[in-house]
Amino acid sequence: MDACSPPVAKRAKPVEYDLDDLFGIKALLSDEYKQDIRLIKAHSCQLESKQQLQAVIQELAKKLPHFQHLKRVHDRNVLICPTADIEDTLEQHLKQHQISDHVLEALCRNVNVVEVPASSAKLRVQYDQMIKYWPCKFHPDKYAESLQNGSNFTTSQRLYHKRMAQLLRNLSRDLNKGQPVAICVDPRQPSIVAIAGSNESANTHKHCVMWLVDYVARSQQGGAWQSQLDFVEDEQNTTKTLSGLPQTYYDYLQGHEHCEDLQYGAELPRRTNNVEFQDDQLTSADNLSKYGPYLCTGYDIYLLREPCLMCAMALVHSRVKRIFFLEQSQNGALVTSFQLHAVKELNHHYEVFQFTT
Amino acid sequence: MAAFMEEALVEARRARDAGEVPVGCVFVHGDVIIARGGNEVNVHRNATRHAEFICIDATLAYCREKHLPARQTFSEISVVVTVEPCIMCSAALHTLAVKEIIYGCENDRFGGKTVVDVAAVVGQQINITGGVRAEEAMALLKEFYKGDNPAAPPVAKKRK
Numbered sequence: 158m159d160a161c162s163p164p165v166a167k168r169a170k171p172v173e174y175d176l177d178d179l180f181g182i183k184a185l186l187s188d189e190y191k192q193d194i195r196l197i198k199a200h201s202c203q204l205e206s207k208q209q210l211q212a213v214i215q216e217l218a219k220k221l222p223h224f225q226h227l228k229r230v231h232d233r234n235v236l237i238c239p240t241a242d243i244e245d246t247l248e249q250h251l252k253q254h255q256i257s258d259h260v261l262e263a264l265c266r267n268v269n270v271v272e273v274p275a276s277s278a279k280l281r282v283q284y285d286q287m288i289k290y291w292p293c294k295f296h297p298d299k300y301a302e303s304l305q306n307g308s309n310f311t312t313s314q315r316l317y318h319k320r321m322a323q324l325l326r327n328l329s330r331d332l333n334k335g336q337p338v339a340i341c342v343d344p345r346q347p348s349i350v351a352i353a354g355s356n357e358s359a360n361t362h363k364h365c366v367m368w369l370v371d372y373v374a375r376s377q378q379g380g381a382w383q384s385q386l387d388f389v390e391d392e393q394n395t396t397k398t399l400s401g402l403p404q405t406y407y408d409y410l411q412g413h414e415h416c417e418d419l420q421y422g423a424e425l426p427r428r429t430n431n432v433e434f435q436d437d438q439l440t441s442a443d444n445l446s447k448y449g450p451y452l453c454t455g456y457d458i459y460l461l462r463e464p465c466l467m468c469a470m471a472l473v474h475s476r477v478k479r480i481f482f483l484e485q486s487q488n489g490a491l492v493t494s495f496q497l498h499a500v501k502e503l504n505h506h507y508e509v510f511q512f513t514t
Numbered sequence: 515m516a517a518f519m520e521e522a523l524v525e526a527r528r529a530r531d532a533g534e535v536p537v538g539c540v541f542v543h544g545d546v547i548i549a550r551g552g553n554e555v556n557v558h559r560n561a562t563r564h565a566e567f568i569c570i571d572a573t574l575a576y577c578r579e580k581h582l583p584a585r586q587t588f589s590e591i592s593v594v595v596t597v598e599p600c601i602m603c604s605a606a607l608h609t610l611a612v613k614e615i616i617y618g619c620e621n622d623r624f625g626g627k628t629v630v631d632v633a634a635v636v637g638q639q640i641n642i643t644g645g646v647r648a649e650e651a652m653a654l655l656k657e658f659y660k661g662d663n664p665a666a667p668p669v670a671k672k673r674k
Contacts (some may be wrong), residue, residue, distance in 0.1 A: 362570055362606045363587075371560055379559025382571075452561045466635050467609065470602035470624075474561035487638070490605075495635045497601070502622075502629050 184304040185509040187499030195275040200237040203267035229290040273437035321459040340459040341371040348420040368467035376401035376423040386510030397422035463489030536654040539565035539595040566603040568591030574582035589600040600624035604632040605624040
């Protein structure tokens with residue numbers, strides 16, 4: 158395009174096109190998906206003949222079961238153990254592990270120290286790096302690959318996520334004095350379940366994520382915190398509830414043209430009788446479609462700012478499906494100061510995405 | 515201070531009787547209990563309504579009523595809770611900078627000390643004492659779960 162030509166009337170275009178220029182979406186994967194692989198030093202030896210292989214491998218597998226992610230043999234070279242394991246000499250170490258004499262003899266010839274990958278490959282890029290050092294096992298994970306290369310979303314899904322990012326910015330600017338805003342979406346339609354801002358209270362622990370979780374609870378006839386706000390009232394005999402939405406946010410969205418086609422509301426809890434629900438009915442309630450709404454199961458959360466540790470853990474307890482956020486925060490617990498979603502011991506794990514500009 | 519654990523256990527039993535996970539907590543300010551509570555997750559359909567959060571909210575109400583500065587009051591509070599605070603509660607208590615935390619049994623699922631070092635992430639050190647009447651606290655949990663956590667997702671569905 159001629160640099161001197163007048164700017165094309167971009168504003169007239171539908172919002173969708175602008176969004177594509179504004180944001181990308183990047184999955185924040187845990188460290189085990191990192192591209193630079195970790196190496197450890199290991200002892201290897203070269204066997205005299207291939208006839209020794211079977212006996213050697215069988216005994217190593219039983220008595221020194223290291224390197225599950227690697228192939229134990231590379232040509233006639235055999236991996237014995239990490240060098241860090243050895244206190245005295247290799248021979249002593251093998252004796253301590255009751256390696257029989259003839260295998261020990263075979264292993265103690267032509268000993269080398271080699272560098273091998275410390276853990277298994279999760280992604281093909283890692284695998285391609287690793288095989289330069291030593292042959293390894295690899296089970297491709299299509300979904301992990303798609304998260305890594307960004308092909309996990311369809312065009313329309315990607316567009317919706319970006320619209321939510323834009324919405325967070327607008328709501329924060331127009332209704333919340335630039336303070337954090339959070340949106341909860343049921344991704345099946347998709348439909349906006351709840352919206353919360355953080356300007357409601359100056360209390361140190363009432364962050365907007367904590368409000369949002371409580372507003373979602375409202376949509377399930379729960380909720381613990383008193384709010385200054387009015388919430389949308391449901392009409393009679395409705396199939397979904399708007400009760401997680403503060404009236405001010407709802408009115409704002411209704412009044413904006415570019416939000417016209419958005420859907421609102423949460424599925425009603427399936428157990429509609431007024432009996433207090435029992436825990437045993439919730440045994441396998443982590444599937445939104447199967448069991449209906451329970452906490453934030455299956456829901457997506459969009460945040461203006463990366464959540465702190467308290468909020469990030471609140472979203473683990475609430476079983477959210479995915480978190481999307483725009484800006485990193487100093488005390489953020491998903492990328493900045495910690496990666497809560499990478500803690501394996503937790504009983505629930507959500508996916509995390511950051512909008513990139 | 516550990517004598518207040520009996521009061522926390524009372525709250526834990528009350529939570530159990532209400533069909534909630536049996537964890538109880540009291541906040542002690544100058545030898546006086548100013549807030550007490552048990553888990554209220556199920557009744558509110560809100561997974562963050564842990565005993566500690568009930569007490570944090572109650573403390574703020576107490577400060578408003580007595581015209582006390584909240585931040586300073588929290589710095590003088592001993593948190594006595596039957597189970598090690600989870601990562602969320604521990605993060606909140608560290609951020610509020612309470613004086614100390616005294617707990618009963620460990621929480622090896624979500625513990626803010628056992629599973630994640632919350633003090634290091636938040637950047638705030640608090641005196642923490644564990645193991646006070648731990649067997650009784652654990653017995654309540656075991657009785658409730660009977661070896662199986664009804665709130666946990668199905669084990670078979672291992673996510674890739």
